[in-house]
Amino acid sequence: MNEKFKKVGVLGRKVGIPKHPNKDILEVFPKPKNINVITFETNEFTSLCPVTGQPDFATVTVIYKPNFKCVESKSLKLYLQSFRNEGGFIEDLSSRICCDLQVILNPKGIIVMITSMPRGGLSLKAESALGDI
Numbered sequence: 643m644n645e646k647f648k649k650v651g652v653l654g655r656k657v658g659i660p661k662h663p664n665k666d667i668l669e670v671f672p673k674p675k676n677i678n679v680i681t682f683e684t685n686e687f688t689s690l691c692p693v694t695g696q697p698d699f700a701t702v703t704v705i706y707k708p709n710f711k712c713v714e715s716k717s718l719k720l721y722l723q724s725f726r727n728e729g730g731f732i733e734d735l736s737s738r739i740c741c742d743l744q745v746i747l748n749p750k751g752i753i754v755m756i757t758s759m760p761r762g763g764l765s766l767k768a769e770s771a772l773g774d775i
């Protein structure tokens with residue numbers, strides 16, 4: 643195994659979805675040369691309304707300018723899936739995910755956008771940003 647990927651532990655093996663979000667789930671690897679911007683997007687994000695406990699469905703987009711590290715995609719998927727039993731307003735969740743990725747990656751800049759599926763004809767988009775993007 644390549645030494646620089648030694649700490650990537652979830653890739654290539656079966657891993658259950660964590661019960662609660664924790665930034666320690668996120669794994670990283672060294673940024674390759676000439677990579678300037680990385681974008682992830684999933685329309686499979688779910689969380690719980692903190693008031694009613696009903697499920698909220700949303701699209702999450704993460705855009706970041708890596709500094710020295712990149713997030714491993716399977717670990718990010720597991721991290722995002724771990725919110726499915728977590729109560730929180732979309733605005734709070736966007737901020738939390740952005741801050742967790744900031745701590746793990748220390749990117750030059752990052753944006754996390756969460757767009758909720760419409761309820762009663764109204765959709766919500768919350769965007770959190772740190773650094774220069």
